[in-house]
Amino acid sequence: MSRTGTGWYPLRLTTPVKQHVFGGRYIPRYLGRDGMPEGRIAETWEVSDVEGDGAHIVNGALAGRSLRGLTEEFPEELVGRGWRGGPRFPLLTKFIDAYRPLPVHLHPDDEAARRLEGEPNGKTEAWHIVAAAPGATALVGVREGVGRDELRRALLAQDFDSVMRRLPVLAGRTIYVPAGTLHSFGPETLVYEIEQTSDLQQHAMRHRMEDGSPIPDDQWHSHIEALLDEWKPAPRPEFTPGLTLPSGEGTERRVLCAGPYFALERLRAHSHAGALVRAFDTAVVLSNVGTPTTVTCGPFSEPLGRASTLLLPAALGFVEIQAPADVLIGYVPDLNHDIRTPLLAAGHPAADVAALGEGLGGHSPTDQGT
Structure with missing residues (x-):
């Protein structure tokens, strides 16, 4: 592969499916995702x-290659400007069906992941609400003034509402959740999640989310202490509607969230509009939450069905998405x-820009290009 991008094309990846106990059937039924197994579907890792859950390419000349291997071999062509030296592809994206509530849990920040978990990074994440039942809520962050001892007592009593903030959830809203923030969402909530590449977490529940089996008391107490060691009390994020940027007639570009690790946007084009057009110099994860469309990058075109995803290597530089989209x-x-x-x-x-995430109130040393 050359530095000019010769040979690169839109990449279709394997998609691990998680059938945890909180899942339902929203992803195949509401989103229309094909090829799903029977039973509950909690997450698809786009x-x-x-x-252990790394993707492989399934289309074109690179079929069978791992995302990890391509990232290591061609970081500039695949990841582009977003590359920070690895060791992994920097973005993890998912559809999550919280038919039942997710466990109350948190993810460590980078420092805690290295110090306590022996991993290169933690996990900041954001949720974009694709659909939610009337009255749906999420638990996000701990109330001001709650200390470690009070939080421990509440977690042991499984009395989460006594210490956590419960926020209303509406379709189309997005929330940026810094690492170390205690959280949960559901029931009856369908989310698109973008995050750092990590599966580290500590949760406070008495059961395993994989199969609902009980966790022994000593192990459960150990989990809660580990959670408290990685908890950050300060973050109290809010849902936002995002902010629009100028776009062509019949189209909308809305920035949903942004921080040092990722940004997420939603692009719409009505049937009478021309194609959505976007230039880029960093890898783009493109996920469809609307009707089937076609994605074109130079001479390469790929269909993009509902609830499906393509990874666009940075070397491609330009994409057209057929309307409606x-x-x-x-x-x-x-x-x-x-x-x-x-x-x-x-x-x-x-202030509205700063509310989209982290590092937006002024120049940040973690910004790219600063």
Whole structure:
């Protein structure tokens, strides 16, 4: 593969499916995802380089190659500007069906992951609400003034509402959840999640989320202490509707969230509009939450069905998405160039821009290109 991108094309990946106890059938029934196994479907991992659940390419000349192997061999061509030296492809994306509530849990930040877990990074994440039942809520963050001892007592009593913030959930809203934030969502909530590539977590439940089997008391107490060691009390994020950027007639571009690790946007085009067109110099995860469409990058075209995903290597540089379309795009941003500057230029207040995630209130040392 050359540095000009010769030979690269839109990549279709294997998609691990998790059948945890909180799942239902929203992904095949509501989203229309084909090829799902029988029974509950909790998560589909759209792009993953998590150890043991790493994706492989299933189309074209690179079929059979692992995402990890391509990332290691061609970091500039595949990941592009978003590459920070690895060791893994930087983005993990999922559809999550919280037919029942997820476990109350958290993920370590980078420092805690290295110090306590022996892993290179932790996991900050964001949820975009695809669909939710009337009255749906999420638990996100711990109330101000709650300390470690009070939180421990509440977790042991499984009395989460006494210490956690319960927020209303609406379709189309997005929340950026910093690592170390205690959280859960569901029931009857369908989410698209973007996050750092990690599966580290500590949860407070008495049962295993994989099969619902009970956790022995000593192990459960150990889990709660590990959770408290990785808990960060300060984050209290809120859901936002996102912020729009100028786009062509009959189209909409909305920035849903952004931080040092990822950004997520939603692009829409009505049937009478021309194709959605986007230039990029970093890998793009493109997931379809609307009707089937066609994705074209130069001479390469790929159909993109409902609830399906393509990974666009950075070397491709340009994509056209046939209207009508309703897609999500995730990428590693340059916060100044991609997010802060264009949103401020579009007239959005600085406070609204900062509310989209982390590092948007001013120059951040973790920004790309700063």
